Amino acid sequence: MSVSNDKIPTNLLILDSKNYDKWHKQMKVLFGYQDVLDMIADGITHLGKEATAAQEVKFKEDKKKDYKALFLIHSCVDSDNFEKVGDCDSAKTAWGILEKAYAGADKAKVVRLQIHKRQFELLQMEDKETINDYVTRVTRLGNQMKSCGEAVSKQNFVSKVLRSLTPRFDNIVVAIEESKDLKTMTKDELQSSLEAHEQRMDERGNDKAKAEVALQARFNEKNKKSKGK
Structure with missing residues (x-):
């Protein structure tokens, strides 16, 4: 397993129809490890019409983190679950869809x-x-x-x-x-x-x-x- 924050750990559990509980725990740890857990919990705050330069910089950084979180989700689901979240435009939306799908x-x-x-x-x-x-x-x-x-x-x-x-x-x-x-x-x-x-x-x-x-x-x-x- 890589110890660098720039690389994704290998041999991660892939979500299928039987292992959601274990997968959910793994992903929460992975999001924290990659410093993108806030993207799952809070999502991105969109810019207003009169955003400052500092807000624009933060938005750009947050968007990059959101893409990273979404990529992690895409990388850790099987083909059936990818169909559920493949068109999502944010990690929070994708995460919410999977949570709802496996509420049972x-x-x-x-x-x-x-x-x-x-x-x-x-x-x-x-x-x-x-x-x-x-x-x-x-x-x-x-x-x-x-x-x-x-x-x-x-x-x-x-x-x-x-x-x-x-x-x-x-x-x-x-x-x-x-x-x-x-x-x-x-x-x-x-x-x-x-x-x-x-x-x-x-x-x-x-x-x-x-x-x-x-x-x-x-x-x-x-x-x-x-x-x-």
């Missing part, structure tokens, strides 16, 4: 948010799932909710994870709830504590398995000796 995207986002919130509430750790894998699943769903306009707070994230772990984590959950301030606890702190407990349980499980194998081996050896007498 906001309604779809509300529906997706409700689905994600329901999934978030029902999410439970699976018996053979690791802490890392489960926290990753919760984080991914939280990110999907955020993309739909509602972020999961640190407190809600921590609370969700603690109340949805498998029973083998009951002891550490009680310890965390009694010793930590859940209002300020971060995701990383929670995950670190749970993974440390998980590692200790795994080590104890391995030691127990080794002890059972050794006991079975001794039992088998005694049987062989008994049969050999």
Whole structure:
């Protein structure tokens, strides 16, 4: 990606019928990066009959910025969307047409948010799932909710994870709830504590398995000796 304001970054997302929300966010950043965001928000103030020389200079500069913003829009839409804005004479007009065309995207986002919130509430750790894998699943769903306009707070994230772990984590959950301030606890702190407990349980499980194998081996050896007498 170019770092010069004179060049347009490459590999930009192209607007199609399915990605308006992501494209909209990208373009707002791109307009800011290219210093033309005011052309999208406010447009150009046209000159009056008695414009001063300074106003004429500013108008010329603004017109150049407007063409630049319009070029960015043209460069980041597919052929179907270009048909919607190809004849527009200003970036603000083109931007408004696309916003209106995809107004339904906001309604779809509300529906997706409700689905994600329901999934978030029902999410439970699976018996053979690791802490890392489960926290990753919760984080991914939280990110999907955020993309739909509602972020999961640190407190809600921590609370969700603690109340949805498998029973083998009951002891550490009680310890965390009694010793930590859940209002300020971060995701990383929670995950670190749970993974440390998980590692200790795994080590104890391995030691127990080794002890059972050794006991079975001794039992088998005694049987062989008994049969050999």
